[in-house]
Amino acid sequence: MASVSMASSLLPLSSSLSIASRGSSFSCPGSVSFPTPSPPSKQRGALTIRCVRVGGVEIPNNKRVEFSLRYIHGIGRVRARQILCDLSLENKVTKDLSDEELISLRDEVSKYMIEGDLKRFNRLAIERLKEIRCYRGIRHEMGLPCRGQRTKNNCRTLKGKKVSVAGKKKASR
Template identity: 50%
Template sequence: MARIFGIEIPNEKRIEASLPYIYGIGPTTAKRILEHAGVDADIRTGQLTEEQLVKIATVITSEGIIIEGDLRRERQAALKRLTSINCHRGQRHKRGLPVRGQRTKTNARTRKGKKRTVGVVGKK
């Protein structure tokens, strides 16, 4: 497996499809990176030379694309800021409810988790 910034990307796939294995790089960004690096998008990752891998890595750093640990830390800090200032979005994140205005009477099971029925205890 080829390694870029310590992340292993699959050898048998096209480089265009392998780059999105890096957190923070999607299909569109992968195309742009390969275009700037001058690497053919149809070549398999295993066939890349060391020089081409270095070119791809330098393009990622020069374009200022934030990837992996830095991006995860940045997103975590943004959520922490929202919860600390007690804004509406922060409150929703804290309670594990949908953040962007979705309905919660029905659906929203992805955020709320498995349904827990609250039953009434009958008389004995």
């Protein structure tokens, strides 16, 4: 008797629930509703923040700051930790940073050569080596390794795909 009364008390509730699946929802009697997950965002006033922009790059806000900073070209593991130590920030999730912490993070990152400036610097350094025709510049022009690696067997990345060379044909008599 107790189970029948419990089932009848749940019946009106279960008919009002629906299943939501990937943008579409449909009602199904006796089913439970599960909301679809929304992308992580943060409310700041009337604006909704989905990504944090640091150094001209959108870094993921669902990861810790140390790992998010690595998405910026020119910032690796050591430099990301160094930035956090200099600012004495906790390594918390990026979306949990306050406005003041974000501003100080942007100022600290702007002190380093990152992204386009770093790529331009490296490109100009290689062009200078090519102009003065030093060993490293010549190796860069030829597309070969310039740091002493052997090239008989490996270095396929720099040399490109193998090209088959036709062997000499024996002269017929």
